[in-house]
């Protein structure tokens with residue numbers, strides 16, 4: 001299913017551009033278009049040039065939450081919104097009213113429209129994160145010839161994904177940059193290495209596995225392949241490349257010695273995500289409620305304000321633990337260097 005041992009991981013929010021995907025694919029990686037946050041039309045525009053290459057590729061979607069927030073979380077959201085006020089003001093932004101309307105198209109990340117698009121105009125591979133696609137969606141994708149990939153962070157999630165009909169798994173370690181793929185409530189953060197996690201998942205399910213999270217060089221990638229993964233996926237390693245759509249302020253922060261650590265935080269979106277530790281993470285991590293995508297919408301204008309002034313201190317600077325190794329230059333060079341040694 002994956003035509004390369006190296007996968008350019010999907011990075012929604014602007015980082016995975018068409019040119020990044022095409023450059024990584026041209027250099028020999030299997031690539032995913034990042035469908036998260038996009039409307040169906042925007043996703044179709046990203047798919048078209050990948051389809052035109054005639055080379056297999058994947059599309060990644062966020063699985064939306066299908067329940068309302070518990071009332072306690074709604075109260076926590078309102079408190080959080082009030083706390084964000086002074087920081088928003090500093091960036092000339094206003095925190096919007098707390099919206100609990102999760103069932104609208106935006107709150108559902110345009111799921112219905114994007115699934116309809118992928119059924120009408122099938123692609124070789126579709127991967128999901130933040131949850132498992134319902135079995136009827138998995139079956140419908142299978143019926144149009146699409147292979148389905150689920151993202152998991154534990155053996156329990158891998159077993160549930162196998163049960164859901166997935167054809168392969170992305171096994172994401174907590175060292176990964178950006179949002180966690182974790183979807184089972186109450187799961188502890190895995191304490192072992194990615195190699196340990198791949199080994200444990202491999203013993204529990206017989207599906208092809210992709211290892212992801214904190215891979216910053218070929219040596220680490222090779223260990224993951226040796227543990228039984230059919231491929232490794234890298235995200236952070238591509239963030240600073242010429243074709244990456246990450247903001248310049250984000251790219252610069254990844255190479256700025258003032259940023260000395262990453263942390264998993266809910267502060268920006270309400271869902272745990274690994275980011276460089278900046279003022280916003282220090283101020284808000286302890287109090288941010290567990291409410292995605294509500295918190296994402298609450299902080300959006302504040303983040304836009306910080307971006308407009310190129311201030312890295314209130315931006316979500318997603319980064320995996322291997323961020324210090326991320327290189328600038330053409331994405332093809334990063335891909336070729338990794339592939340040469342695999």
Ligand SMILES: Cc1cc2nc3c(=O)[nH]c(=O)nc-3n(C[C@H](O)[C@H](O)[C@H](O)COP(=O)(O)O)c2cc1C
Pocket residue numbers: 009010011012013015034035036060128129151172175176177178179181212213214215233234235236237239318319320321322
């Ligand atoms: C900026 C950024 C955005 C991401 N967006 C997505 C996404 O849209 N969908 C997804 O499944 N994973 C997403 N991820 C996670 C990656 O797919 C992958 O699991 C992760 O980058 C691997 O760890 P690494 O960053 O240490 O290489 C994102 C990661 C980053 C750094």
